Amino acid sequence: MVVGATISRAARRCRPLLIGSAPSVTPTCRRAGDASFPRGHRFYWKAEFLRAIPDAAIEMLLDRFPTVPSPHSFFAFQQVGGAIAQMALGATAYINRDAAYDCFPVSIWSDPGDDAANIEWARELYTAMKPFAIGGIYVNNLGDEGEDRIREAYGSSYDRLAALKRKYDPDNLFRRNQNIRPNE
Numbered sequence: 001m002v003v004g005a006t007i008s009r010a011a012r013r014c015r016p017l018l019i020g021s022a023p024s025v026t027p028t029c030r031r032a033g034d035a036s037f038p039r040g041h042r043f044y045w046k047a048e049f050l051r052a053i054p055d056a057a058i059e060m061l062l063d064r065f066p067t068v069p070s071p072h073s074f075f076a077f078q079q080v081g082g083a084i085a086q087m088a089l090g091a092t093a094y095i096n097r098d099a100a101y102d103c104f105p106v107s108i109w110s111d112p113g114d115d116a117a118n119i120e121w122a123r124e125l126y127t128a129m130k131p132f133a134i135g136g137i138y139v140n141n142l143g144d145e146g147e148d149r150i151r152e153a154y155g156s157s158y159d160r161l162a163a164l165k166r167k168y169d170p171d172n173l174f175r176r177n178q179n180i181r182p183n184e
Helices: 026-031 055-067 112-132 147-168
Strands: 042-045 048-050 074-079 101-109
Touching: 042 112, 048 112, 055 112, 101 112
Parallel strands: none
Antiparallel strands: 042 101, 048 101, 074 101
């Protein structure tokens, strides 16, 4: 979701792609992003959390987004917080309770020959957004980024999750995810 309620001078220059919020049943919610990720295309993204969307971040996006190599690509600000922020830290594995937005450039293209340009565009935009980030990532937004990013997603919850994995899944049967290894 691109949040159009940002109240700054720079934000008024942006035209939101999508604004909205409504109650939804789980199957509808799970299919919400399907149209943005059409079958047969290639995808690459990197995500991180923000506490706010400052004017400087919007200006940077306005300057850099036009270099996007594919017309299917986009940048998203997804609002988080709300009920997430009301839960005590440590009550669940999710640790980024002080984040207000999840933000991520998403490259979408179809020709494998365009891989390098599209991946580089997303990485550059992600790097340019880093000064505004608070660290952390939602584990479901991780690609193949390695164990350090999985640890970053779970933060202080990681050791507790690894202990549970050792107890309930010592053979690592459930590993086709952002895996927490039981032998750590």
